[in-house]
Each structure stands twice: as C-alpha cells, then as structure tokens.
Amino acid sequence: MLTITNHTVNLIKDPFKILTGERYEFILELDVPEDDELYFENGLNARVIYTVEETRTGIVKYELHERTSGNYVEFDLEDDELELVDTFCKEHLS
Secondary structure (H helix, E strand, O other): OOEEEEEEEEEEOOOOOOOOOEEEEEEEEEEOOOOOOOOOOOOEEEEEEEEEOOOOEEEEEEEEEEOOOOOEEOOOOOHHHHHHHHHHHHHOOO
C-alpha cells in the first residue's frame, strides 16, 4: 500500500469564471513498497486536480510522475489507493 509522505496544494485560479466551485492542484509525494508495480527507485509523485462544489467534491483527474525526471508514468491507481488519495486531499484543503 502506498503512503503519502509530503504534499503541496494550490488553488487553481479561474479568472474567466468558467468552472463551477473551486479547483485545487495537489502534488503528492508517494512512498511505494519495492514489491509494488508502481515502485520507482527515485520515487513517485501524483498530480491531483481536486474539485469542491456545492453538490460534489472529489478527484477530477490525476497523473503519476517519476519524481526526479518528471516523466509521466502510465499506471492507474487501484480503487483503495484512489480512496486514500481522495480522503487525503479532502482533509488537506487550504
């Protein structure tokens, strides 16, 4: 199971007021066990776009990147890992 070791969060500005609610960008540093297919020697980051609206909050999109190179990683998180990320983002809104 992955662990979130560090994070940053920023409000995404919408100067044209196109989006409803607010959007946040989270950058999560992930610690992944060596026996997991998501394991990378240099570590892994997740970029998560999270929405907060009157009727819904949750992950809009996420991407995984190798930490040092920033290269995109073509893997999907499993349902329990997505739930962990969703809960973490909800608890760490600024």
